[in-house]
Amino acid sequence: MEKTKIFLDENYMPKRWYNIQADLPKPLPPVYSPRTLKRATLEELSVLFPMEILKQEVSQERWIDIPQEIRDIYAVWRPSPLYRAIRLEKALKTPAKIYFKWEGVSPAGSHKPNTAVPQAYYNMKEGTQTITTETGAGQWGSALSYATSLFDITCRVYMVRVSYEQKPYRRNLIHLWGAEVFPSPSNKTNAGRSILKENPEHPGSLGIAISEAVEDAATHEDTKYSLGSVLNHVCMHQTVIGLESKEQFKMEERYPDIVIGCVGGGSNFAGISFPFLHDKLKGDKKDLRVIAVEPQSCPTLTKGLYAFDYGDSTKLGPIAKMFTLGHDFIPPGIHAGGLRYHGASPIVSALKDQNIIEAQAYYQTEVFEAAMLFAQTEGHVPAPETAHAIKSVVEEAKKCKQTGEEKVILFNASGHGHFDLKSYELYLHGKLTDFEYPTELVKQSLKKLPKITED
Numbered sequence: 001m002e003k004t005k006i007f008l009d010e011n012y013m014p015k016r017w018y019n020i021q022a023d024l025p026k027p028l029p030p031v032y033s034p035r036t037l038k039r040a041t042l043e044e045l046s047v048l049f050p051m052e053i054l055k056q057e058v059s060q061e062r063w064i065d066i067p068q069e070i071r072d073i074y075a076v077w078r079p080s081p082l083y084r085a086i087r088l089e090k091a092l093k094t095p096a097k098i099y100f101k102w103e104g105v106s107p108a109g110s111h112k113p114n115t116a117v118p119q120a121y122y123n124m125k126e127g128t129q130t131i132t133t134e135t136g137a138g139q140w141g142s143a144l145s146y147a148t149s150l151f152d153i154t155c156r157v158y159m160v161r162v163s164y165e166q167k168p169y170r171r172n173l174i175h176l177w178g179a180e181v182f183p184s185p186s187n188k189t190n191a192g193r194s195i196l197k198e199n200p201e202h203p204g205s206l207g208i209a210i211s212e213a214v215e216d217a218a219t220h221e222d223t224k225y226s227l228g229s230v231l232n233h234v235c236m237h238q239t240v241i242g243l244e245s246k247e248q249f250k251m252e253e254r255y256p257d258i259v260i261g262c263v264g265g266g267s268n269f270a271g272i273s274f275p276f277l278h279d280k281l282k283g284d285k286k287d288l289r290v291i292a293v294e295p296q297s298c299p300t301l302t303k304g305l306y307a308f309d310y311g312d313s314t315k316l317g318p319i320a321k322m323f324t325l326g327h328d329f330i331p332p333g334i335h336a337g338g339l340r341y342h343g344a345s346p347i348v349s350a351l352k353d354q355n356i357i358e359a360q361a362y363y364q365t366e367v368f369e370a371a372m373l374f375a376q377t378e379g380h381v382p383a384p385e386t387a388h389a390i391k392s393v394v395e396e397a398k399k400c401k402q403t404g405e406e407k408v409i410l411f412n413a414s415g416h417g418h419f420d421l422k423s424y425e426l427y428l429h430g431k432l433t434d435f436e437y438p439t440e441l442v443k444q445s446l447k448k449l450p451k452i453t454e455d
């Protein structure tokens with residue numbers, strides 16, 4: 001009999017994170033300072049991040065030990081189950097075998113605590129009193145609030161205003177775990193005030209919220225900043241997802257042909273795919289396909305430019321080479337708030353640039369349609385972000401139906417959608433609209449990239 005879920009014993013929880021930097025065909029381009037447009041110095045970055053995090057950010061070691069204190073907390077929800085989506089397969093009448101790694105079981109309901117906990121831990125070790133951060137849909141803000149509460153650290157969250165208004169329950173969760181949360185743009189920072197002056201009704205964006213959190217950290221003693229995605233160390237912390245999945249696939253005596261994840265900044269995609277890409281980069285699994293899925297209204301990897309750009313809107317954060325739509329591009333207010341970011345992880349971007357991975361983009365109504373099918377077959381209600389990955393799975397499974405191929409498809413179910421039911425309500429009432437890709441806005445935005453001379 002085929003199993004519905006594959007559980008891994010706690011003893012098999014990964015003891016080390018996988019650092020894909022050790023296996024990249026080319027080293028990553030360096031990070032530049034927004035002030036000098038020269039290479040960023042450790043000193044500049046250490047205003048924002050603790051030393052251990054910075055070391056991990058540039059490490060070329062393939063494996064990095066997970067401290068036991070972190071593994072003890074991971075054990076609250078890890079290892080997470082790997083599910084076989086038998087009922088979805090039946091509904092699609094596909095010969096494909098569909099698996100999903102279910103990250104919705106964490107306290108915050110997504111993959112984000114996988115990095116929130118180590119980030120809070122390393123900050124605690126180095127004496128940080130307060131951590132500031134941004135959040136889109138509230139997933140990251142709630143995950144970091146949970147993590148900081150475990151180590152007695154104060155947490156201040158800048159939440160993108162449209163999401164602050166659309167998703168009140170995540171705000172409550174942030175308060176419940178003892179953190180403060182402000183709608184961004186806010187009047188608490190120069191960055192926020194200058195944007196509000198031009199437009200008091202500004203809906204906000206991740207780029208602006210990052211600017212506010214960075215400014216807050218840079219101007220307060222014992223305060224550091226934390227990013228929930230994009231950066232190398234964040235992607236690395238998330239590899240527990242793929243490492244566990246590999247063990248679970250061994251128990252199934254299978255190996256995926258296709259690995260799929262949605263991409264906002266790229267961290268859950270990195271988490272599920274990098275441990276499998278390890279095999280592809282070694283030459284063992286040359287035919288493995290890895291697909292990054294994004295919204296049509298913010299198609300960074302499919303339509304952006306691979307170039308140096310600021311990580312945030314008001315040019316306070318470091319400059320990295322990545323796929324970008326331009327740092328002052330404000331994506332339309334789609335309901336997958338976690339996917340509204342102008343850039344993408346430099347590692348994921350490099351993999352895309354070198355054609356090691358593929359990218360696809362979908363409209364939000366077709367994404368919600370796939371999410372409904374998933375909820376009605378598998379039961380779990382996916383986050384709108386996760387639904388992007390599901391849409392791609394459905395498309396790939398349909399191709400298998402046409403060709404008769406029994407491909408093994410794995411996707412990361414990055415989070416549950418219990419706090420996103422308002423979005424589902426709008427979808428069910430036919431009130432969700434699709435946003436065309438704003439070609440002209442992006443063209444303007446891409447004219448403002450910083451001029452970096454690579455040394």
Ligand SMILES: *Cc1c(COP(=O)(O)O)cnc(C)c1O
Nearest residue numbers: 139229264265266267268338415
């Ligand atoms: C934040 C979030 C995402 C997008 O972020 P990535 O860093 O690209 O993973 C996707 N899914 C869920 C459920 C999220 O909370």
